[in-house]
Amino acid sequence: MKVSMRVNGAEKSGDIEPRVLLVDFIRTNLGMTGTHVGCDTSSCGACTVLVNGDPVKSCTLLAVQVDGSEVKTIEGIAQGAALAPIQVGFHEEHGLQCGFCTPGMMLIGEELISRIPNPTDEQIRWAISGNICRCTGYMNIVKAVQHAAKLTAAAKAPAGKEAAMAGGGE
Amino acid sequence: MSSTLHMHGGIGESIKRKEDARFLRGQGHFLDDFVLPRMAHMAILRSPHAHARIKSIDTAAASAKPGVIAVVTGELMAQHKLAWMPTLSGDTQAVLATDKVRFQGQEVAAVIAETKYQAEDARDLIEVDYEILQAITSPDQAKESGSALIRDDKEGQKDNHIYHWESGDKAGTQAAFAKAHKVVRLNTFYPRCHPAPLETCGCIADVDGVTGKATIYMTSQAPHAIRTVFALVAGIPEHQIRIISPDIGGGFGNKVPVYPGYVVATAASLLLGRPVKWVEDRTENLISTGFARDYHMTGDLALDKDGKMLALRVHLDSDNGAFFADAQPSKFKAGLFHIVTGSYDIPTAHVTADGYYTNKAPGGVAYRCSFRVTEASYLIERLVSNAAMEIGMDQAEIRTKNFIQPEQFPYTSATGWIYDSGDYPKAMDVALKQLGYEDLKKDVEARRKKGEVTGIGIASFTEVVGAGPGADYDILGLRMFDSAELRVHPTGKAILKLGVKSQGQGHETTFAQIVAEELGIPAQDVLVMEGDTDNTPYGLGTYASRSTPVAGAATAMVSRKLREKARKLAAHLLEAAEEDLEWERGKFFVKGSPEKFKTIQEAAFAAYTNLPEGMEPGLEGVHYYDPPNMTYPFGTYAVVVDVDKGTGQVKVKRMVAVDDCGVRINPMIVEGQIQGGLTEGYGIAFMELITFDAEGNCIGSNLMDYLIPGSMETPKFEIGQTVTPSPHHPLGAKGVGESATVGSPAAYVNAVIDALSPYGITNIDMPVTSDKVWAALRSKGVTE
Numbered sequence: 001m002k003v004s005m006r007v008n009g010a011e012k013s014g015d016i017e018p019r020v021l022l023v024d025f026i027r028t029n030l031g032m033t034g035t036h037v038g039c040d041t042s043s044c045g046a047c048t049v050l051v052n053g054d055p056v057k058s059c060t061l062l063a064v065q066v067d068g069s070e071v072k073t074i075e076g077i078a079q080g081a082a083l084a085p086i087q088v089g090f091h092e093e094h095g096l097q098c099g100f101c102t103p104g105m106m107l108i109g110e111e112l113i114s115r116i117p118n119p120t121d122e123q124i125r126w127a128i129s130g131n132i133c134r135c136t137g138y139m140n141i142v143k144a145v146q147h148a149a150k151l152t153a154a155a156k157a158p159a160g161k162e163a164a165m166a167g168g169g170e
Numbered sequence: 171m172s173s174t175l176h177m178h179g180g181i182g183e184s185i186k187r188k189e190d191a192r193f194l195r196g197q198g199h200f201l202d203d204f205v206l207p208r209m210a211h212m213a214i215l216r217s218p219h220a221h222a223r224i225k226s227i228d229t230a231a232a233s234a235k236p237g238v239i240a241v242v243t244g245e246l247m248a249q250h251k252l253a254w255m256p257t258l259s260g261d262t263q264a265v266l267a268t269d270k271v272r273f274q275g276q277e278v279a280a281v282i283a284e285t286k287y288q289a290e291d292a293r294d295l296i297e298v299d300y301e302i303l304q305a306i307t308s309p310d311q312a313k314e315s316g317s318a319l320i321r322d323d324k325e326g327q328k329d330n331h332i333y334h335w336e337s338g339d340k341a342g343t344q345a346a347f348a349k350a351h352k353v354v355r356l357n358t359f360y361p362r363c364h365p366a367p368l369e370t371c372g373c374i375a376d377v378d379g380v381t382g383k384a385t386i387y388m389t390s391q392a393p394h395a396i397r398t399v400f401a402l403v404a405g406i407p408e409h410q411i412r413i414i415s416p417d418i419g420g421g422f423g424n425k426v427p428v429y430p431g432y433v434v435a436t437a438a439s440l441l442l443g444r445p446v447k448w449v450e451d452r453t454e455n456l457i458s459t460g461f462a463r464d465y466h467m468t469g470d471l472a473l474d475k476d477g478k479m480l481a482l483r484v485h486l487d488s489d490n491g492a493f494f495a496d497a498q499p500s501k502f503k504a505g506l507f508h509i510v511t512g513s514y515d516i517p518t519a520h521v522t523a524d525g526y527y528t529n530k531a532p533g534g535v536a537y538r539c540s541f542r543v544t545e546a547s548y549l550i551e552r553l554v555s556n557a558a559m560e561i562g563m564d565q566a567e568i569r570t571k572n573f574i575q576p577e578q579f580p581y582t583s584a585t586g587w588i589y590d591s592g593d594y595p596k597a598m599d600v601a602l603k604q605l606g607y608e609d610l611k612k613d614v615e616a617r618r619k620k621g622e623v624t625g626i627g628i629a630s631f632t633e634v635v636g637a638g639p640g641a642d643y644d645i646l647g648l649r650m651f652d653s654a655e656l657r658v659h660p661t662g663k664a665i666l667k668l669g670v671k672s673q674g675q676g677h678e679t680t681f682a683q684i685v686a687e688e689l690g691i692p693a694q695d696v697l698v699m700e701g702d703t704d705n706t707p708y709g710l711g712t713y714a715s716r717s718t719p720v721a722g723a724a725t726a727m728v729s730r731k732l733r734e735k736a737r738k739l740a741a742h743l744l745e746a747a748e749e750d751l752e753w754e755r756g757k758f759f760v761k762g763s764p765e766k767f768k769t770i771q772e773a774a775f776a777a778y779t780n781l782p783e784g785m786e787p788g789l790e791g792v793h794y795y796d797p798p799n800m801t802y803p804f805g806t807y808a809v810v811v812d813v814d815k816g817t818g819q820v821k822v823k824r825m826v827a828v829d830d831c832g833v834r835i836n837p838m839i840v841e842g843q844i845q846g847g848l849t850e851g852y853g854i855a856f857m858e859l860i861t862f863d864a865e866g867n868c869i870g871s872n873l874m875d876y877l878i879p880g881s882m883e884t885p886k887f888e889i890g891q892t893v894t895p896s897p898h899h900p901l902g903a904k905g906v907g908e909s910a911t912v913g914s915p916a917a918y919v920n921a922v923i924d925a926l927s928p929y930g931i932t933n934i935d936m937p938v939t940s941d942k943v944w945a946a947l948r949s950k951g952v953t954e
Contacts, residue, residue, distance in 0.1 A: 017287070024286075033203035034196020036419070038368045039452040043873035046368055074196030087194040091186055094842050098674025099193030100200065100368045100419030125881040132873070134368045134420045135674045137845035138881040 003067045007032070008076025018064055022056075023047045025063035026073060034074035034103045038132070045131030048104030049073050055108050057130070074103035077110065085151035086110045086144075095144030097135035104131050109145040113152050119145065179679075179686040179693025180755060181901065184838035188694070189678040198417040201372045201389050202449045209374065210239055212435050212448040213289035215279040215296050216458065217271035220305035220529040220866020221318060224267060224278070224298060231295040232281055237288035239442060241296065242280040242434055244268035252437055254323075255403045257495035258427055258645055259503075261332075262324070263532060264493070265430040271300070272320055272492035273531050274868050275457035277430040282438050282446055305529045305866030306330065309466060309487035312526040320492060320527040332494050332525035335503035337585045343520035346481030350472035354557040359935045360545045362464040362489070362530070362860040363853075364456055364870070365537040366878060367673070369419025371459055372449030373432045375439035385412045386436060390701075391425045392711025394669055395645050397703045399428050402646075404436065415701035421673035422850070423535035424460050426497040426713050456876055457868045460497065460533030461860055464489040465545045469510075469553045477563050479572045482519040482584070484510055484549065488534075490525050496534030497713070498541040499643045499650070505542025506634050508585040512550035513594050513632045513804060514572040519584035529866045538850055538911035540635040540714035551629040551916030552923075552933075559927055565920070566602060569630050570595055580897075587634060589802045590904075593830070593894045598630055601806040601828040604890050610810065618928060623813035623947075627921025628806065631913035635905045636719025636801040645710060649796065652716070653707035654724035656685065656732055657790035660778040662771025663695045669709015670721040671701045675907055676839040677717065681725050683835050684901065688729030689736075690756030690770040707792055715803070715905035718835065719896075724795035726900040731791045736773040739789075742782040743768045801896045801904035805829040807848075807917035813925045815953050818944025820856065820922055827914070828890035832904035840906050841889055847910025848887050853879040854911070855918035859937050 004013035007030060014029045026035050026049065035058060038046035042060040049058045050072040077084045086106045089095065096102040105128060112119055112127040119127070124145045125138065133141060179185045192198050229241040244266035247253040254262045267278050279296050283289035304318040311317060312330035321327045347353060373388040384406055390396050393413040401408040418425060435448040450459070466487040472480040488504060490496065498505045504523035511519050536542060554572075558565040573594040574581050581589040602608075610626060617624050640649030655667040666685055670677065682696035700706060709721060733753065740758035741748040744766060751758040759767035768776075777789040810824040827848055834840045857877040860870040870876040895902025915936060922938050923931065929950040934942050947953045 019287075027202075031205075032196075033200070034198075036200065036369070037202070038370075038419075039873045041452065041872050041874055044368060044878075078195055083194060091190045091194060094187065094838050096190060096193055097676065097842060097846065098368070098418065098420045099189075099198045100674075102193050103196045106194075129880050129882045132368060132878050132880060134366065134422070134850070134878065135846045136842060137847075137849035137887065138884050139845050139886060140842060141881070 001064060003064050005066055005069050005071050007071045008073060016063060018062065020063050021059055022061045022063045022066055023058035026058060032073055032075050036100055036103065038100065045104045046101050048107050048131060050107055050111060053111065055111055072107065074106065077106060084110065085148040085155065088151055089144040089148030093140050093143040093147050095136065095140045101131060101133045105133065105141055109148060112145065113149050117153055118149055179683050181683060181687040181833065181835050182837065183683065184836055185679060185683065185693060187676050187679045188682065189676065200369055200417050200419055201374065201387055204374055204387055204416065206374060206376055206445040209445040209447055210282050210284060210442065211286040211289045212438060212446050213281050213293040214277050214431055214454065215293045216454065217267065217274060217276040217278050219271055219300055219302055220274045221270070221272060221303040221320070222300035223270050223303060225301055226299045227279060228297040229279065232292040235288065235292040235295060237284040238281060238292045239284065240282045240438065242266065242282065242438060247437065250437060252404065252433060255428065255433055257493055257532070258497045259494045260500060260646065261494035263495055265433045269323060273529050274866055275454070275531055280434045280438070282442065307528055307530065307862045307864065307866050309489050309526040309528065312528050320529060330527040332490055332527055333503045335523045336521065337508035338520040339518050339584065340520045342518040343481045343483050346518050347472045347483065350480055351475040352473045352561060354471045354473065354553065354560050356469050356553045356556050356933065358467055358549065358552060358933060360463045360465045360467065360548055361936055362461050363537060363858040364461050364860050364876060365422035365424035365535065366456065366876065367420030367422055367424050370450045370452060370455040371425060371429060373435050374445055374447045375436040376445035377436065377439040379443040383410050383412065384436060385414065386432070387414045387416060388432060389418055389425050390415045391421045391671055391673060391713050393671060393701055393703050394708045395648055395710055396428060398648060399646065403433065412704045415671045418671065418673040422538045423462065423713055425673065426535055426711070427460050427495060427533060429459055452873060453871045456860065457871045458531050460535035461531055462535055462537030463545060467545065467549050469549050471553050471557050473557060473561065477561055477568050477571055479514055479516045482511055482516050484521045486523045488523060488525040489528050489530065490534055491528055491530040491532040493532035494525065495532035497536070499637065500646065501642060502541065505536065506540055507542040507546045509543055509587055509632065509634045510546035510550050511583050511585060512547060513574060513630045515574045515578065516584055521585060530862060536714060538847060538908045540633060540637065540908060543633050544912045547631045547633070547912045548916045551631060552919060555627065555920040555923065556932055559932065565628050566598060566607065569628065570598055588799060590799055590896050590898055591894050592632065592802060592804050593892060594630060594804060597804060597806045597828050597830050597892050600890050600892055601808050601826050604828065604888060605808045605826045623815050623925050625811055625921050625925025627809040627917045627919065627924055629913055629917035629920060630806045632802055632804040633909055633912050634800045634802055635715035635908065636797055637714050637716050638797060638800050640796045648710060650710045651794050651796040652709040652720035652724050653792065653794045654721060654728045655707045655792040656728045658691065658732060658774045660775050662691060662774045664691050665697045665699060666725060667699045667706040668721050669707050670712040670717040672712060675712070675717065675843065676836065680718065680835050680839055681722065684722055684725045685729050687755065688726050689733055715907045718903050719801045719899060719905045720795055720797055722903055723797065723900050724793045727795055728791050728793035731793060732789055735789060736770055738782065738785065739773040739776045740768040743772060743776055798898050801832065801899060803829070803831040803904040803906060803909050805909060805913055807913050809917045809921040811921040811925055813922065813943060815947060818940040818947060820938060820943060822885040822918065824888065825885045826888045826890065827910060828892060829906065829909050830892045830894050831906035831909060832894060832896045832899065833902035834893070835903060843907050844889060844910045845887055847908060848914050849879050849884050851911045851914030852884060852918060854936060855915045856937050856939065
């Protein structure tokens with residue numbers, strides 16, 4: 001059956017079996033492989049994407065369920081060539097090792113900052129509690145989100161030196 | 171990127187990671203991300219039974235499904251002499267079962283189809299008729315006379331016993347025990363757990379029908395060794411096999427072995443002339459691939475009247491599953507378990523081990539550990555804490571009293587290890603200060619008086635990593651050297667190729683930093699390549715914390731070789747004698763005239779443009795490094811817990827980790843490794859368990875049953891360090907990837923047992939779950 005959605009701002013559609021999982025649609029049909037599969041049981045969060053702004057686990061959702069929705073994946077995070085604040089945060093704070101959980105973690109982090117501009121340690125830990133990282137032990141992921149929150153706040157502040165720094169990782 | 175752009179990136183600098191760039195954008199290249207033209211997909215049918223005879227397999231319905239290209243059974247594999255394969259421990263393992271299934275999850279048949287969905291649909295239509303046999307799920311059961319013979323395929327195999335192995339001095343140990351003032355015993359089971367990397371295992375086999383070249387993309391921590399194994403198993407000439415390990419989403423030992431799926435996919439690609447992809451799902455990963463531990467251990471520690479250790483005696487029964495497939499050096503059947511005397515100057519010791527077949531998955535990999543060092547460290551550290559409790563001595567004091575002293579290094583242990591360097595009292599001292607131990611003890615005492623259940627646990631581990639000297643360490647006879655090939659281009663930019671393979675450890679940064687230090691080329695100008703057997707020098711791979719000790723040493727040595735050639739080039743350019751030049755990172759200058767210098771980049775350019783008479787052009791080299799000894803990282807970990815009497819819930823209040831891994835190349839990456847290891851150690855101590863019911867059904871076959879620490883339960887760690895360089899490693903580094911998983915489980919459990927000790931509780935086996943703690947408290951009448 002036909003399905004269409006806006007993925008990272010671009011109109012995407014496909015003709016698929018109703019049983020096709022959203023993660024398979026994104027990875028196989030759209031060829032966007034930044035969204036990963038770690039468990040198939042919505043336990044690990046490697047497949048996290050944002051649907052209409054909310055984090056969802058795309059391994060446990062049918063593609064047809066998000067027909068007409070706005071989907072954001074890791075490929076849609078960077079602002080052109082420059083890294084987004086959440087990406088800068090993960091880089092600067094060593095918030096990733098193997099990189100497999102990282103796309104899901106960053107999407108959660110970005111969504112959290114959009115709701116809570118200055119999240120506490122506990123708020124971040126709660127937000128990422130549905131996402132497993134096997135490498136880092138979470139401490140640096142927490143720092144990475146806080147780093148991104150500061151950059152985001154600086155970018156929103158009236159123009160100044162800090163604002164110029166925000167948003168660019170390289 | 172960003173703040174580290176202008177740093178040189180030598181040893182000791184926490185430069186940000188070079189590999190981050192692609193992962194941050196979702197542009198990593200993991201196995202399942204690859205799509206090859208005409209690629210087919212494979213799904214494996216697995217046994218629902220732990221032990222059963224296969225009466226018949228009917229593939230007709232599966233073969234008739236749309237999209238199905240082929241159905242492969244053991245019978246077909248047998249026709250190509252591929253129904254069985256050798257394991258890394260020299261045993262045999264079924265690729266696809268022909269006679270019996272020997273564990274739940276064993277590979278029985280495979281479907282190759284146009285899409286993954288079609289392959290899985292058809293797989294479910296294969297009908298297998300089984301005659302169910304008795305399932306053996308423990309060494310005790312395996313030993314019973316009259317119990318089912320699991321390996322009736324092996325000629326001469328009369329029972330379920332695999333090996334007997336010993337180390338140390340039996341008579342000397344007996345004599346020491348006879349004179350002991352006190353003997354403390356600990357019976358403990360280190361249960362089966364699983365590395366469960368977030369990315370599961372898989373491969374894409376692509377055999378070229380014209381040239382016969384087999385290119386196999388594989389989630390492998392050891393691509394070169396795997397290539398050799400494939401050459402031996404499949405009889406394909408080794409130059410016709412190319413293993414490519416792309417980005418790997420965590421390994422932790424799980425991605426060392428050869429799995430049947432790799433062999434079936436390769437055979438299928440060969441027969442079909444198409445690339446075949448196989449990626450296991452999480453359940454397949456947990457029930458069939460390399461598990462860890464499953465050691466039943468008894469330790470006896472002999473003490474004199476002052477609490478000095480006199481002797482150690484250990485016996486263990488190892489549960490190896492249906493095939494002996496431990497990934498470890500061939501001469502050490504129980505791995506490096508005989509490091510069990512740990513950090514202590516114990517005059518004599520005797521270790522015995524017996525391995526048994528059971529109807530459980532094979533594998534026996536070291537989950538973030540150097541070949542069974544974790545089990546050894548756990549046993550001695552639990553035993554020492556229990557000894558302290560029994561003789562009424564402080565758990566820090568008994569350790570300090572018995573530590574191998576700094577002046578005793580190099581130290582030969584009772585089981586023959588030659589420890590390279592250490593300062594155990596110092597690491598203990600740093601940890602206790604960071605913890606505020608004396609005040610904390612008073613606080614614990616005061617709170618216990620109020621009826622609270624609280625305790626402190628200490629573990630002072632010593633690891634043995636960096637395998638290893640080729641005379642003693644091998645995989646299927648392949649000596650455990652490693653290698654580095656370094657090529658400096660005319661403009662002074664370099665490519666470093668290694669035989670190891672990162673799975674998240676940050677090799678692209680760390681190894682570039684070694685070149686930066688030794689050759690003076692900034693880390694950002696050094697591209698590190700790994701994981702392609704056609705394009706990297708032979709090496710044994712990344713596991714057992716061996717990359718920095720072995721490949722790191724090879725990188726330093728090849729950099730130094732090139733530096734010596736660069737010296738000749740600089741002398742030529744400066745019209746000076748070689749011996750009149752001094753080296754300062756990145757340049758040679760004339761002694762006494764620092765203004766007269768040539769940079770490494772200028773020397774590199776000269777290697778291609780302006781050579782001294784008779785010199786071979788180019789600036790590149792290779793070094794194969796066979797380490798003279800193992801390295802011995804160590805540390806002291808201290809944990810504080812509170813226990814809820816009513817529920818048995820344990821809360822880790824603090825975790826102080828002081829590690830000494832010798833010289834730290836990138837301290838940020840080192841700390842990241844430690845934090846990750848402490849988390850996996852926490853998981854093992856409190857959550858992670860693969861267990862089986864009486865029929866051999868695996869409990870723990872998905873991430874809802876096999877519990878991995880998340881962000882809420884994982885403690886916040888307090889990291890400390892001491893630095894005692896390795897005297898034999900060119901950089902003084904020892905390796906750090908696994909220390910925290912080796913050392914921390916005992917520290918966590920010791921804290922819980924310390925908290926429960928006022929009630930006479932002396933042991934709870936891992937994972938220390940709330941229900942076990944509650945049951946222990948209840949058995950002592952502490953809670954209702």
